[in-house]
Amino acid sequence: TINVLEQEGMTLSLGRKYAVNANFFNNGLHSPETCWLWGAFLTDGSASQRGRIRWMVKYADYQWLERLKRALESTHPVSLGTKSPRGNSFHQADLNVVCTQLWKTMCELLRKESCAPGFSPSHKCKYVRLPALDLPVDQHYNALLRGVFEGDGSLVAHKRHATMSLEFASSNRGFVSDVRDVINKHALSGVQKELYGSLIDYKLPDGKSFHSLRFYDREVLMDICDWLYPAEMHECSTLMMPRKFKRVRFFQDVFSACSKPNVGRISSKSDRHVLMDQMIKDENTEQARLLLDLVKQACDYW
Numbered sequence: 001t002i003n004v005l006e007q008e009g010m011t012l013s014l015g016r017k018y019a020v021n022a023n024f025f026n027n028g029l030h031s032p033e034t035c036w037l038w039g040a041f042l043t044d045g046s047a048s049q050r051g052r053i054r055w056m057v058k059y060a061d062y063q064w065l066e067r068l069k070r071a072l073e074s075t076h077p078v079s080l081g082t083k084s085p086r087g088n089s090f091h092q093a094d095l096n097v098v099c100t101q102l103w104k105t106m107c108e109l110l111r112k113e114s115c116a117p118g119f120s121p122s123h124k125c126k127y128v129r130l131p132a133l134d135l136p137v138d139q140h141y142n143a144l145l146r147g148v149f150e151g152d153g154s155l156v157a158h159k160r161h162a163t164m165s166l167e168f169a170s171s172n173r174g175f176v177s178d179v180r181d182v183i184n185k186h187a188l189s190g191v192q193k194e195l196y197g198s199l200i201d202y203k204l205p206d207g208k209s210f211h212s213l214r215f216y217d218r219e220v221l222m223d224i225c226d227w228l229y230p231a232e233m234h235e236c237s238t239l240m241m242p243r244k245f246k247r248v249r250f251f252q253d254v255f256s257a258c259s260k261p262n263v264g265r266i267s268s269k270s271d272r273h274v275l276m277d278q279m280i281k282d283e284n285t286e287q288a289r290l291l292l293d294l295v296k297q298a299c300d301y302w
Contacts, residue, residue: 021073022101025109029131032143036239037071038109039147040064042128042175047107051100062093064150064241069095071238072102125171130178141186143239146228148179150241155225155251164251166221168213173201176213187227188220196220218255225252 029035041047046054055065065078079094110124113131130148133140153168170176180197188196196217202210215221225248233240 018074018076018098020076020097020099020102022099022105024072024102025105028109029133029140029144032140032239033071035133035140035144036147037068038131039144039149040068040151041106041147042124042130043148043151043170045151047103047110047124051098051103053097053099053103053106055095057093059091059093061241061243064243065093065095067238067240069097072097128172129174130182141182142227142230145179145182145187146240149228150244153244155221155244155247164218164221165214165216166224167215170211171209173199173209173211176211180213183215183224183227187224222252222255 024037025034027034029038040055041053044055044057046056055068057064059080062078062080069076069078074097076095076097079096081092081094109131110128113129130144133144148168152170153166156165156167168176168179176199180195180199183197184195196215198214198216200212200214202212204210215224229240229245229248233245235242235245237245
């Protein structure tokens with residue numbers, strides 16, 4: 001069995017019964033699949049333990065781990081459990097891929113993209129930067145940034161100011177700066193006169209730094225969402241996180257419904273109210289209701 005797997009680019013970890021495509025990153029970031037998984041790894045992944053690549057997320061995103069696992073052709077299980085940091089318990093999903101060859105390849109890629117000498121996998125978050133992709137950027141950069149967004153990004157409704165933002169967060173200022181540059185060049189066509197995206201620096205009580213990249217403009221938000229999740233993507237697409245895909249699609253539908261009659265797909269205000277009620281019914285969460293209310297306030301026609 002081991003010989004057959006090795007011939008097909010698969011390996012069995014010594015002493016274990018699980019398989020994985022150990023050659024997945026042998027050619028670098030050469031496809032949407034490798035770019036998407038790399039973005040997810042840079043944000044939510046870990047390689048600090050020798051021979052082990054790990055993703056740990058909240059339970060609601062366990063399907064994302066299943067998709068990462070499928071991309072790696074891995075048979076490693078996604079385990080579910082409970083974590084209690086500072087006494088606050090929450091359910092989590094955990095994917096541990098044990099394969100020394102794959103781990104070494106990914107660490108070499110990390111060192112290649114690192115901007116600091118003496119880099120080690122345990123300090124990935126502090127030093128790593130976005131890679132410069134040489135292949136077709138339209139398909140590759142949006143897959144890379146989709147993985148980054150699903151790991152450390154969010155679409156946020158701000159009740160106090162009645163606004164929304166698309167955000168990326170990191171302890172590495174250079175990393176979020178790279179994200180801003182890529183989005184302005186590729187998602188926003190690079191023709192705007194100004195550089196979109198506000199970089200905000202925070203100092204935490206423990207002395208550590210935290211950096212947030214935020215986009216507020218409505219049209220910019222729509223352009224970024226359309227770029228990250230193209231129209232041809234659907235709920236069964238493999239290279240995406242179902243929860244964030246659903247949230248982005250909800251946001252797009254609400255904005256489309258709230259558009260002025262000459263550009264929107266719903267012509268009358270009464271029809272828009274019917275659609276709004278249906279959206280609330282389909283997406284029956286407090287965040288969805290808040291998002292819906294803010295979109296109504298943000299649209300000039302409303």
